[in-house]
Amino acid sequence: MRVLDHTAEEMVYKNYFNLGLAVDTEAGLVVPNIKDADLKSIFELASEVDRLAGLARDRKLALPDIQDTTFSITNFGAFGIDGGTPVINHPEVAILGMGAIKERAWVKDGVLGAHSTITLSLTVDHRVIDGGDAGRFILEVKRYLQNPMLLLLA
Numbered sequence: 001m002r003v004l005d006h007t008a009e010e011m012v013y014k015n016y017f018n019l020g021l022a023v024d025t026e027a028g029l030v031v032p033n034i035k036d037a038d039l040k041s042i043f044e045l046a047s048e049v050d051r052l053a054g055l056a057r058d059r060k061l062a063l064p065d066i067q068d069t070t071f072s073i074t075n076f077g078a079f080g081i082d083g084g085t086p087v088i089n090h091p092e093v094a095i096l097g098m099g100a101i102k103e104r105a106w107v108k109d110g111v112l113g114a115h116s117t118i119t120l121s122l123t124v125d126h127r128v129i130d131g132g133d134a135g136r137f138i139l140e141v142k143r144y145l146q147n148p149m150l151l152l153l154a
Contacts (some may be wrong), residue, residue, distance in 0.1 A: 001070045002128050003091045004073045011128065020072030020092065021049060023056040030056045031089065033069040077101060083119040093128040095119040096141070116143070 001014045019037035025031050032052040034045060055061045076084045077100035083087055086097035099119035106115040120141060124134045144150055 001093070003070070004125065004128050005091070011065055011145035015080070016068070016070070018068050018070050020047075020069035020089075020095075021052060022072060023053050023124060024078070025057050025059070028057060030061065030066065031069060031072055032056055032061050032065040032069075033058040033072075035068075071095070073098065077118065083121060084122060088123055088125055095123050097123070121138050 001017055002011050002012075003014060006014045016036055018033040018035050019039040020033040020034060023032065029127060032055065034040065034048040034052065037045060037048075040048065049062040052061070052065060055065065069089070072086075072089065072092055072095040074086045075098045077085075077098050080100050082099045082102070084097050084099070086095040088095050097120065099121075101116050101118045103114045104117045106117060108115060120138060122134055122138050124131070
């Protein structure tokens with residue numbers, strides 16, 4: 001993962017991937033992160049999401065829980081919102097926004113029907129991430145959402 005260091009005016013390569021999760025609490029939005037998320041199974045990630053969200057809501061997060069995030073996910077869909085433009089929290093270089101999952105009329109294999117859909121939005125710092133890579137990332141997320149069993153095989 002690359003980040004832009006404004007002070008040194010250079011790219012810094014980080015050898016870890018800490019996944020930030022926006023959590024709505026009574027005290028406001030906080031973004032704890034799962035350390036080394038790329039090394040965890042889907043079950044370990046789910047457990048960490050549950051643990052960190054609980055700590056956030058109980059206002060018991062420690063400083064390391066909110067430091068060194070490299071990429072975040074925000075779910076404005078939890079409020080019934082279809083889409084939005086998530087804002088990058090420096091020094092992160094990207095954030096994925098997830099809209100509400102809703103049934104919509106959709107043509108699939110030439111047949112019109114009701115299908116569950118979600119709007120995803122990815123905000124990236126183009127000084128660090130190429131737009132083509134961002135597009136391919138969204139396609140990969142789409143592939144996993146359309147076939148979640150792939151997560152178990154990964």
